[in-house]
Amino acid sequence: MRKLVYGMNLSLDGFVAAPGDDIGWGVPSDELFQWWLDQERAIGLLLYGRKLWETMSSYWPTGDQQPGATPAQVEFARNWRDTPKVVFSSTVDKVDWNTRVVAGDAVEEITRLKAEDGEPMRVGGAALAGAAMRAGLVDEYEIVTHPVLVGGGKRFFTAVDSWVNLNLVETRTFPGGVVLARYETRR
Numbered sequence: 146m147r148k149l150v151y152g153m154n155l156s157l158d159g160f161v162a163a164p165g166d167d168i169g170w171g172v173p174s175d176e177l178f179q180w181w182l183d184q185e186r187a188i189g190l191l192l193y194g195r196k197l198w199e200t201m202s203s204y205w206p207t208g209d210q211q212p213g214a215t216p217a218q219v220e221f222a223r224n225w226r227d228t229p230k231v232v233f234s235s236t237v238d239k240v241d242w243n244t245r246v247v248a249g250d251a252v253e254e255i256t257r258l259k260a261e262d263g264e265p266m267r268v269g270g271a272a273l274a275g276a277a278m279r280a281g282l283v284d285e286y287e288i289v290t291h292p293v294l295v296g297g298g299k300r301f302f303t304a305v306d307s308w309v310n311l312n313l314v315e316t317r318t319f320p321g322g323v324v325l326a327r328y329e330t331r332r
Contacts, residue, residue: 146259146260146261146262147189147190147258147259147260147261147262147263147264147265147266148265148266148284148285149192149255149259149265149266149267149268149277149282149283149284149285150184150188150265150266150267150268150283150284150285150286150287151267151268151269151274151277151278151283151285151286151287152184152267152285152286152287152288152289152327153269153271153287153288153289153301154168154171154173154289154291155171155288155289155290155291155301156170156171156290156291156293156294156295156298157290157291157292157293157294158294158295158296159300159301159302160295160297160298160299160300160301161271161298161299161300161301162271162298162299163295163296163297163298164295164296164297164298165298166196166298166299167295167298170291170293170295171291173319173323174319174320174321174323175215175217176319176320177289177319177320177323178215178217178218178221179217180317180319180325181221181289182217182220182221182224184267184287185221185224185225185228185267186224187264187265188228188264188265188266188267189228189229189263189264189265189266190228190229190230190231190258190263190264190266190267191225191228191229191230191231191266191267191269192230192231192233192255192258192266192267192268192269192273192277193230193231193232193233193269193270193273194232194233194234194269194270194271194272194273194274195232195233195234195236195237195270196270196272197269197270197273198230198232198234198237198240198244198270199237201225201269202240202241202242202244205221205222205225205226206222206225206226206241206242207222208221208222208225209222209223210222225242226242226243227243228243229243229244230242230243230244230245231244231245231246231247231254231258232244232245232246232247233246233247233248233251233254233273234246234247234248235248251273251276251277252276252277252280252282255268255277255280255282256280256282259282265285268283271299271300271301271303272303274303275302275303275304278302278303278305278309279303279304279305279306281309283330284329284330285314285327285328285329285330286311286327286328286330287325287327288301288325288326288327288328289319289323289324289325290323290324290325290326291321291322291323292321292322292323309330310330310331311328311329311330311331312328312329312331313326313327313328314327314328314329315327
């Protein structure tokens, strides 16, 4: 059975994007970017909602060719292109870079994918992750908190139907006062 991981950068007040989908406050240090790259290397399948797909696919297919790209950014771009991806959307119809679209029930498909053998999967996008959380499918949370209050926008956590007990498995501090807290779901 595959593990499902949900992790993103978020503001101290719990948002992954400020109003207008602004994520400019969450620029990672080189050390944090390298940590994210190391996490992504362990992922065998990326699960995206439409908005996050559009954000990622607008930059990372050629991220290694951008002027001034660091070695970690070059490797991230290559890894991103090579990693299989599933986009959950009823409006996206064309995808590239080792990707397929699922227009049907996301929870049903994620449940099916989790039942397979394989490397861990990462769910990205607050709405898609929220559906997976409510269905009890998330096994691990990687919460990377930046020291900024944005006051509104898109929340990392959505309402769940019942309590979810977690075990803290890792903490780490990064430059700029960024803090990682990694939790596993207690089953």
